[in-house]
Amino acid sequence: VARTGAARPEEIRRHNLGLLLEQVHRDGELTRAELTQRLGLNRSTIGALVAELTDLGLIDERVPTGNERAGRPSHVVAPRADGPFAIAVEVDVDSVVTAAVSLGGEVLARYDHTLPVNGTTPYDIAERIAADVEDLFASLPLSARSVGIGVSTPGTVTPTGGRVEHAPNLEWRNEPFGTILTERLPQGIAVSFGNDANLGALAEHLRGAARGFHDAVYLTGKIGVGGGVIVDGKLLSGAGGFAGEVGHMLLDPLGPPCHCGSRGCVETYVGEQALLRLAGRTVPPSRESVAEVVRAARAGEPDALRGVRAVGVGLGRTIANLVNLLNPQVVITGGSLATVLELSRAEVEHELDVRAMSEARRTVQLRTAGLGDNSSLIGGAELAFGPLLADPVGTAVPPERADRRLERATRAAI
Numbered sequence: 001v002a003r004t005g006a007a008r009p010e011e012i013r014r015h016n017l018g019l020l021l022e023q024v025h026r027d028g029e030l031t032r033a034e035l036t037q038r039l040g041l042n043r044s045t046i047g048a049l050v051a052e053l054t055d056l057g058l059i060d061e062r063v064p065t066g067n068e069r070a071g072r073p074s075h076v077v078a079p080r081a082d083g084p085f086a087i088a089v090e091v092d093v094d095s096v097v098t099a100a101v102s103l104g105g106e107v108l109a110r111y112d113h114t115l116p117v118n119g120t121t122p123y124d125i126a127e128r129i130a131a132d133v134e135d136l137f138a139s140l141p142l143s144a145r146s147v148g149i150g151v152s153t154p155g156t157v158t159p160t161g162g163r164v165e166h167a168p169n170l171e172w173r174n175e176p177f178g179t180i181l182t183e184r185l186p187q188g189i190a191v192s193f194g195n196d197a198n199l200g201a202l203a204e205h206l207r208g209a210a211r212g213f214h215d216a217v218y219l220t221g222k223i224g225v226g227g228g229v230i231v232d233g234k235l236l237s238g239a240g241g242f243a244g245e246v247g248h249m250l251l252d253p254l255g256p257p258c259h260c261g262s263r264g265c266v267e268t269y270v271g272e273q274a275l276l277r278l279a280g281r282t283v284p285p286s287r288e289s290v291a292e293v294v295r296a297a298r299a300g301e302p303d304a305l306r307g308v309r310a311v312g313v314g315l316g317r318t319i320a321n322l323v324n325l326l327n328p329q330v331v332i333t334g335g336s337l338a339t340v341l342e343l344s345r346a347e348v349e350h351e352l353d354v355r356a357m358s359e360a361r362r363t364v365q366l367r368t369a370g371l372g373d374n375s376s377l378i379g380g381a382e383l384a385f386g387p388l389l390a391d392p393v394g395t396a397v398p399p400e401r402a403d404r405r406l407e408r409a410t411r412a413a414i
């Protein structure tokens with residue numbers, strides 16, 4: 001059988017440009033010697049790749065930060081401060097965040113808006129995002145170049161079209177959110193979509209608590225509960241991109257009704273609504289009501305503490321199922337589940353001891369999110385940077401041509 005797909009030198013060069021840019025994007029300042037070692041290429045090849053990425057306006061070489069007074073410091077390669085940026089959007093049940101994120105992962109500017117918990121339509125959210133994107137462009141220098149927009153959504157969503165198949169807590173079903181949003185944005189900007197927890201997993205793997213691990217699970221607790229799974233260094237997407245819906249895995253078929261239409265889902269035991277219920281609160285979930293329970297539990301109030309520990313038991317059972325299925329090196333918890341892990345680690349660990357198979361249980365680490373509440377937002381930026389990192393030559397707009405293109409696109413939108 002003849003094998004096809006042999007790489008030509010041109011393709012190898014473009015692939016290596018992407019690899020080098022990815023290293024600098026992830027780890028920041030690196031010397032040529034470090035890059036030579038990491039990529040396993042010779043010094044002159046690294047020199048040529050650095051020169052080409054410099055010409056594309058993506059990186060530059062400079063004296064390392066904090067080393068200005070040293071005698072003759074070796075220069076480092078780093079993302080260019082005025083290099084291209086990604087626009088990251090995080091849509092949540094009660095909020096929208098829009099941010100500009102630089103190559104290298106620094107948040108340059110951000111807008112946070114709180115939304116009413118009930119009845120928010122895709123149109124409301126698209127209008128909000130479009131206004132914020134316009135403000136972001138206005139706040140950055142005209143020469144700033146955008147690689148595109150990555151949108152994190154709390155539900156199942158198609159990666160390219162942005163059709164939200166089901167976002168239970170927004171009560172959206174089969175909404176053409178991507179089309180509605182794209183119509184309101186400047187023409188020509190690439191927009192891509194991902195599930196919030198999947199993007200959180202991606203970001204935690206790249207820059208957070210799962211860095212350096214090949215097999216990881218990220219769980220995030222808000223009103224809904226999301227999951228993202230990294231297998232062998234890659235995000236597990238499933239056939240349609242909908243994998244990782246840990247919140248709707250079954251814990252008890254006779255359990256409380258869930259927003260998704262089923263009963264006894266993980267979310268009904270470890271989501272924020274469950275936390276409030278188990279802590280004896282009768283108020284609807286909101287940032288304030290959840291923060292109140294957390295404060296009370298930290299202060300030792302018995303009802304609040306009992307609630308957090310009951311959620312810890314549910315979390316432990318959920319993680320035990322995941323450990324048995326996936327044998328991850330690390331499980332990361334974010335949102336309210338980060339606090340639950342902090343305050344009820346004993347309950348979580350006990351459930352793992354009882355329910356997870358011994359070797360996988362013995363080796364798994366439990367950690368809270370390294371990026372705090374920004375995991376999904378940073379993941380949105382990574383989604384937008386994806387094409388540039390995969391092929392810098394085909395994707396990057398050289399600085400001298402970028403200004404006008406962006407200006408035109410922005411003006412057209414206004």
Ligand SMILES: [Zn+2]
Binds near residue numbers: 263267
């Ligand atoms: Zn459910």
